[in-house]
């Protein structure tokens with residue numbers, strides 16, 4: 210993944226709001242996407258994901274910066290001159306055309322000859338497992354089927370980059386899971402580079418080769434799902450990706466003093482944790498990395514016990530903060546509400562994070 | 565007044581929300597039936613009657629002469645020949661209306677699209693501006709138009725600077741200009757109504773799929789606003805066909821449209837039966853046009869009802 214395919218260089222986009230203010234939707238964003246990569250743009254609502262996608266598609270022109278595809282600048286080209294296609298969140302199927310005509314539309318724009326169009330429409334429908342639906346109108350399809358047609362319409366163009374803007378957000382959970390698997394398969398089979406926008410961190414982790422975590426128009430972290438999960442660069446990422454206990458503490462000799470008079474020894478923290486000589490730090494511990502121990506390092510009182518089936522979530526009041534431990538539901542003794550327990554972080558998975 | 569038992573209160577008869585009692589609809593329906601039906605009936609009946617030898621009105625004798633006179637001229641020597649005068653008048657009316665429709669359509673689509681793409685507050689203001697002419701009597705507006713297009717009017721004066729001659733008042737161009745001016749809002753408003761509902765993300769999708777500007781307009785935008793276009797054509801073409809004021813005041817009576825001839829027969833010419841026959845012919849032709857339009861709309865599967 211070293212070779213550069215799609216390069217986003219120092220892109221900035223500022224919107225004027227009707228109220229007279231300014232929104233920095235993209236703030237000096239730089240990233241490289243490799244050929245054939247499944248790249249995820251992840252972030253909360255309003256952080257600029259759609260704006261970046263639209264800038265790549267040519268539906269929005271950035272104020273500054275460059276977008277380069279295979280060594281060629283594309284940011285000054287109109288959308289129809291970019292070998293890039295989009296699957297819109299709203300699907301945006303043409304309501305007055307049949308499914309077949311919808312898919313054929315993009316091919317006709319390339320002056321593909323008639324037989325070839327028919328063949329590729331057929332092919333695209335098969336790819337999304339809706340062969341035989343060509344004669345239907347979009348209004349005669351379910352939401353999930355419309356979603357697939359939107360996908361087929363973009364795939365039929367054989368784009369160099371396929372942009373997907375929260376394509377699954379309108380689907381129910383079960384359908385979404387199915388589509389996630391299918392999208393991943395399609396991406397592998399076609400070898401097309403996917404840039405996929407989502408605000409669902411689970412979706413991001415399960416699908417992406419790499420994830421760019423956004424916050425307020427900036428990339429906060431760009432890494433593989435495992436790295437982003439295991440080594441969040443700051444409290445924001447740690448909190449946004451998965452679930453994390455963020456505990457404020459102070460550096461003392463040999464460890465970190467946590468609320469409730471607990472001290473976490475330095476040698477229990479992840480080896481690459483950056484620990485300042487003194488002052489306040491934030492410790493991040495994933496609930497699944499905490500275990501009940503006889504003489505653990507963190508003591509507190511059980512406030513709630515929630516059984517979720519595959520795990521037991523124990524909410525423990527530690528000093529003035531609440532810490533959640535997620536225990537395996539088999540083989541663990543479930544503590545009683547109100548009882549005193551002690552917890553240990555396992556595998557040196559606890560780490561300090563910049564706040 | 566000493567009822568011992570109170571009768572059970574009648575359950576209030578409540579319709580579904582939004583459903584009004586049919587009784588409320590009777591009055592306007594009856595009114596409309598009278599206001600449209602009775603004059604229509606009178607016109608049809610008159611068209612089959614003779615003209616009295618003196619004065620206005622009708623003589624109650626059945627005849628088909630009025631219809632014959634629309635197309636055939638009886639010469640003094642008793643021979644008959646094809647009379648193209650009225651066919652020509654009808655053709656002129658048709659031609660002017662068609663021109664008006666085409667020009668207003670060409671102007672309205674970009675205007676309506678432009679209004680539809682403004683933000684909500686501006687949109688309402690712009691629509692109000694389009695309807696502004698309705699606040700002033702058409703008679704006064706046509707007088708105003710006469711001042712504007714007059715040889716010595718603002719246009720004439722302006723073109724005079726460049727030594728360009730401007731003289732269209734009391735000629736067909738002035739009539740057509742007047743028609744375009746009066747009917748433009750009737751084309752803009754229905755197209756705007758359709759355009760406003762258009763989802764501009766579809767246009768973006770078309771761009772994204774490789775369509776250029778004109779292709780997006782032709783293949784995505786126009787099909788989506790077709791219902792508005794069809795309504796607009798009907799709202800402009802049909803009334804334009806029967807319009808009378810513009811050719812009278814701007815065309816100077818030299819360029820008669822069919823409505824001028826009808827009016828003349830009920831006025832100066834004092835031939836009510838012949839005027840009626842011409843009116844019936846106009847109604848039939850208009851109806852024919854409506855049916856053709858509706859057929860075209862239905863074939864496309866659009867939900868447009870004109871009749």
Ligand SMILES: Nc1ncnc2c1ncn2[C@@H]1O[C@H](COP(=O)(O)OP(=O)(O)OP(=O)(O)O)[C@@H](O)[C@H]1O
Pocket residue numbers: 224225226232233234252253254255256257258259260261408
């Ligand atoms: N046309 C516009 N005019 C003004 N502000 C805009 C415009 N488009 C986007 N913005 C602003 O830019 C910021 C980023 O918007 P964007 O649509 O990229 O967010 P997003 O990350 O896609 O959010 P979501 O997950 O909700 O879709 C937001 O604050 C938004 O209000």
Ligand SMILES: [Mg+2]
Pocket residue numbers: 258259260374
């Ligand atoms: Mg978005």
